[in-house]
Amino acid sequence: MDDQVNHLTPAHPAHGNDSGAELYARAEADRKAFWAAQARRLHWDEPWQHVLDWSRPPIARWFDGGRLNVAYNCVDRHVEAGYGDQVAVHWVGEPGDTRDITYRDLHRMVQQAANALAGLGLRAGDRVAIQLPMIPEAIVAMLACARLGLVHSVVFAGFSPAALRARVDDARARVVVTADGQYRRGRAVPMKEKVDEALVDADSVERVIVVRRVGADLDDDTPWQNGRDIWWHDLLRDASDHHDAESFDAEHPLFILYTSGTTGKPKGILHTSGGYLTQAAYTHRIVFDHRPGSDVYWCTADIGWITGHTYLVYGPLANRTTQVVYEGTPNVPHEGRHWEIIQRYRVSLYYTAPTLIRTFMKWGEQIPARYDLSSLRVLGSVGEPINPEAWLWYHQHVGGGRSPIVDTWWQTETGAIMVAPLPGLRAPKPGAAQRPLPGIGAKVVDDEGRQVSPGASGYLVIDSPWPAMARGIWGDDERFRTTYWDRFAAHDDYFAGDGARYDTDGDIWILGRTDDVMNVSGHRLSTAEIESALVAHPAVAEAAVVGASDALTGQRVIGFVVARGEADPPTADDLRRYVAEAIGPIATPREIHSVPELPKTRSGKIVRRLLRDIADGREPSETTTLADPAVITDIAQRFGPRTDA
Template sequence: MNVDELNRLPVAWEPDPADFPGTPLGRMAARHGIATFEEVAARAAADPEWFWGAAADDVLRWLRPYDKVLDLSDGPQFPHFFKGGGLNWADYAVDRWVEEGRGDDEAVVWEGDDGSVRTVTYGELKEQIDRAAGAFAARGVGMGDVVALYLPMVPEAVVVVLAAAKIGAVVAPFFSGFGPTPVRERLLDSGARLMVTADGFERRGRLVPMKETFDEAAEDLPGLRNVLVLRRLGRDAPMTAGRDEWWDEALAAAEPVTETPVLDAETPCILLYSSGSTGRPKGCLHTHSGLPFKFAQEARHGYGLDSGDRLLWLTDMGWVMGVYTVTAALSNGATAVLYEGTADHPTPDRLWSLVERHRVTVLGVSPTLVRILAGLGDRWPDAHELPDLRAICSTGEPWNLEPWWWCFRHVGKGRLPIVNMSGGTECGASIVSGSVHRPIKPAGFSGPTLGMAADVFDPDGRSIRGAVGELVVRGPWPGITKGLWDGPERYLQTYWSRYPGNWQQGDFAYVDADGHWFLLGRSDDTIMLAGKRVGPAEIESLLVDDPEVIEAAAVGVPDELKGEALVCFVVLADGADPAEVLPRLEASVVAREGKATRPKAVHAVPALPKTRNGKVLRRVARAVYIGADPGDVTALESPEPLASLPRQANTA
């Protein structure tokens, strides 16, 4: 979408102001004498410390009161929130609900690829967490030690995350689809003392042999002394004597940790790896009062997640949204609905039937996932009324208009808000977001997330509106990473060097005259055509407007004459004739954007390189096309698309 199109977008959904007092944010506001969302937003912008203190007291259970909301003695790059405060993620996510008499309420509902279902109550979850914490401690895991998690999206993954947190250890989740090399890289980088993995799981009905993959990754690996193996499938998986034990046997023999220790608010609890464009991935370290709190807070105040809600996000525990699902649901006393399989297996309506069957109230998707499901036809979501669903959430990448409207009309039935969020693993938060308390425009964000001092800068660091610029944050927030695992230099260079004192997110942003925000893609994905900056999402939106195009990726490649030229990759619908469609797409780009943007090539490909949560990796497609090093590709769901990508002719 270009700026002119953004300026013409209508409001697609509006809230009823009468609903605000009954929402979690409305109840918090009332305790502070505030009656409307606009008043909350204005006070949060004017006095962020007030907001973070009020939000923390609304979401968390403090085991020791904090002395000060914010200390900037080490600069905005390293803020200290809630100094002196004591708490524990396991306590405010699980223990407190059991103590309040909600032990029989559903904490986790899980469905496997094969259709099997399990339910875990808060009481059962607490018992499993306590036993796992005891098993970890018995194997020498203590404060600051790293517990690696390499599991499918199963209830035991929740147990591992919170059991590690309970005893002050740090959990490092790995993507369940990783091969041996990325698993080994992360084990070495994290220095994990203990690993929890599984005998395997099924995806699309096919075996994923996790234990064998792990064994190859961990061969002759120093430091990793203990491995607990979950019997997910009951396979006869290989076990290494003296190192490997079965998860169920280890927990049965463990002495439970029933007393939850009070930990300093800044105690690290999770190490999340974010894929870099080159070199090794970035390890982002987060604390008990950081990312887990911030995710729970923005879910509570952004789309009203409350006790009684049921949250499903189609993701993996190795991605940030896996952790988001756990802490957003449990820290608000809601139910986390976990799904191990894919959205369209064994039938194209698997996701919609899952949402209906488990009475999901909040569904999290990615724009790419919606594009894929839209390509399967309207009849699949139309066959499901989804009566319990009240909000659809989205993150991962910018939307194109056509799939956004498809989701709004066919999934949301024209009545539900699509709450976009954009942030990242490093910032441990969303920076801009939609809200059930504010009007929503297609593919847009209602504004900065509450408490986030988001802005748009021009190249000289001036705040701008009505023009495309860099998304930045002008003040600190809970959730920001405590630097990177390999030290502060890379962290400071990546996020703080271009606009000193301001966080640079790496996204292009635009704010329209009505105050609605739009993201136009990664700034490092920008294509310079004839001296004009063009965001790939702008070209891709045009391409997917064609009824025979399911997905598209646009990249800039070196060109001797122009400096940079446009190359497009498209996934076509079944039965589409490339000889007919590709010239039509080229002509459409020229007609809309001008002759200077004529693509150097438009290629039909069977699939685009993507992460499992649906993010298209344009830099990887570009690198393969020009014959360059694609950098870190461990986030890919499958390497198969790389083999089918075309190569530029006459590449040296």
């Protein structure tokens, strides 16, 4: 692999109108002035009095006193500037239907939806829950809420009725926006009946608005509650397409997004308006080197996650982006669907998850080779640390060996990208997030909060406030403080919950969640590092590693691997040797099991918790968020006391 890495050099020096070095220099000279300059790229109805009020950590106030409208910044100002005919969204449905929506179209749709919601008696500060598939109405609903100062809570379309209900109750949502159904893996799947199940005796909900997406493709009629339910098209039919956007305080709540933990009460992460939009637009512009009017951008994330909020809705639209939005799964109707879409729309900026990249690897390099991907200019990675082998495959077989890759680290709580390489600024390091972005203070510390030396590992913390930072957990500021700030309270540092290390150059490598760090005979082992070693084997497409309980060593390392393409599954002994050579004998998995698939959510994240349940002899619990619950059943049946694969 070293030979493959050594030839990589910076290839893309532009970052909008600034060089990366200039951005870093200005941010280091005066961080507040730097962020004020980024905020001034937006339209403000009233200027702020203070860039930052950090008098009550951990609650910050950014651009205090300033007033703006988020939806106006994402739509209206582009139309008023003469860009109404520019395509905002190339939408592709899973069955093959398409819609090209210009900024003028989007402007009209958002104004109509805002008037319709206002007509239901909703007022600024009210909460609206949105559970929709990846259709344009999801974007419109979010922007209409932002236009009115309503606080939206988008719920992933794959979540269970119980998960939806918990979020509706916690936010006290007055309205729920959903669809009759959605297309998944080539068939129509009902949604409305599950929403009805979720809302039984939900006393805060007054209306349910239903978008007709699948219609007659459903086997049964859409269930209906007269007096409560209303079709989206009926609601908008008589609504005016003119609406004057009201300005709101920079700290006005924009949205609540609940973390998807499966135990305990979900955490409603609260984000506000001015600071969030400032950093969303800034990071989208510099990390992807976005060029309005020439680039076509595609973020493959679902709108129900923070990546969909920041890098599919607010950041791109604030930057006048033309983007692709795709409704379906990447292998319907065939495994080249993503490459087909990139070829058709000449996508130049592509942002996806390492899990999906490894899936593409498993399907084989011959599939992207069938398509013209020469339009791609910058590639992005999000969601978890990308292992070097996946990075190199992505660079070679998707980027043609020429497109820089930005490996981004951030979280729901941070609101926007925090650590990532700027394309072309420095030679890339496959698998490294490298440096905090200009304006961001991030470092790796030890248990006492002291920064560790180059070459050492520790905990990733944010050591200064940033504009898109969460303003708390909805209704529970104390939980916000104890969860994220108490660990390093003496330094006012935000603890991200991730382990990280510096290399000898001082660049940051993310090691994954600290709760995914195993303790084997007193040695702290990162699951991410062991997984990366396994995936480095030429016959392995994907790997997941968990620590199972062990009376002697505390934990024992258990690996699950998926073979690449048509390759024969590698032997467990071969893989153990591979790990031992890459990391050391202490990291060698006790057991390695070859499986056809790994359990994943519909957003592509591996659910290691379920694998840990199996390894510890427990019945896997809470499988409703899986894209295919049968996968974990199959793994449980295969799992046994044997130690070979």
